[in-house]
Amino acid sequence: MDRRYIELERRPELNRPVLIAGFTGWNDAAEAASLAVDTLREEWGAEQFGAFVGEEFFDYQSVRPQIKLIEGVTRTVEWPENALYATSGGVQALGGRDAVLISGPEPNFRWRAFCQGVVDLGRELDASLVLTMGALLADVPHSRPVSVAANAQDPSLVENLKLSASRYEGPTGVTGVLHRYVAEAGLPAVSFWASVPHYLPSVPSAPAALGLLQNLQNLVGGRLDTSHLERTSEDYQRQVAAAVSQDSDLVSYVQMLEERYDAQTDGGTRDLPSGDELASELEQFLREKGDEEQ
Structure with a gap:
């Protein structure tokens, strides 16, 4: 493992850990992936044992350090980083295996070096599985179950989980690159992608997480134990439904998405349009509504 890129405060004692990664930024629509990883970290009591070296991977003008006050007096600087967390003593939900969590902003630089660092870390810690999580904006309504697509080396795994295989083609972020890097390195790898409503891009989505x-x-x-997220998801649905009901055009648009979702659910794999296509479709719909009212 290249120590130029990773700093370890300690080397945790782990039992065949599952390595789980989720990043804020482009791969994290509605903060779903980062919220999922944060939930695991809190529930499992994972503690930080290292981080990727921020100087190697971040543009501090794009991802700026934060000034924090300690007890209202002392100022300190918190630098962007991709932190490494680990459990100890095994996690019951993982069959007694441990977990290593990677979280933080999507790196700006050296994606290949970053992904190779994750591969090297997984090998050094004897990871039994590498799981990446992401979320993307899609033409889905908030009022239907969250669609989750999967990528895996073994297609039968996706089928057994009753998930749709991702058929996305287009620009990708570090989450997509990392999954391919890990899979091509021969480590067991699975990637989950949640679809969130494109008309709610900045509302943190507990249902997607x-x-x-x-x-x-x-x-x-x-x-x-997802009881906290379940309660938060119920609040999310109530608040979004109330907000949408205030806009008759949006109500009609969501109804159209619901009809399309219901028709496609029985049809298997769903192709997800690009953000530009979604924006164009919404604009056309609103224009047509405006013409009808004149």
């Missing part, structure tokens, strides 16, 4: 964790639970065969 919950969907990711439920699929993690199905994958590892354990039981996760």
Whole structure:
């Protein structure tokens, strides 16, 4: 493992850990992936044992350091980093295996070096599985179950989980690159992608985070305590439904998405349009509505 890129405060004692990664930024629509990883870190009591060297991977003008006050007096600087967390003593939900979590902003630089660092870390820690989580904006309504697509080396794994295989083609972020790097390195790798409504891009989506964790639970065969996210998801649905109901055009648009979702659910794999296509479709719909009202 290249120590230029990773700093370890200690080397944790781990039992065949599952390495789980999720990043804020482009791969994290509605903060679903980062919320899912943060939920695991808190539930499992994972503690930080290292980090990727921020100087090697971040443009501090794009991802700026933060000034924090300690007890209202002392100022300190918190630098962007991709932190490494680990459990100890095994996690019941993982069948007694441990977990290593990687979280933080999507790196600006040296993606190949970053991904190779994750591969090297996985090998050094004897990882039994590398799971990446992401979320993307899609033409899905908030009022239907969250769609989660999967990528895996073994297509039968996706089929057994009753997930749709991702058929996305187009620009990708570090999450997509990392999954391919890990898979091509021969480590067991799975990637989960939650779809969130494109008309709610900046509203943190507890339902999407919950969907990711439920699929993690199905994958590892354990039981996760997601009760907090379930309550938060119920609040999310109520608040979004109330907000949408205030806009008649949006109500009609969501109804159209619901009809399309219901028709496609029985048809298997769904092709996800690009963000530009979604924006164009919404603009056309609103223009047509405006013409009808004149």
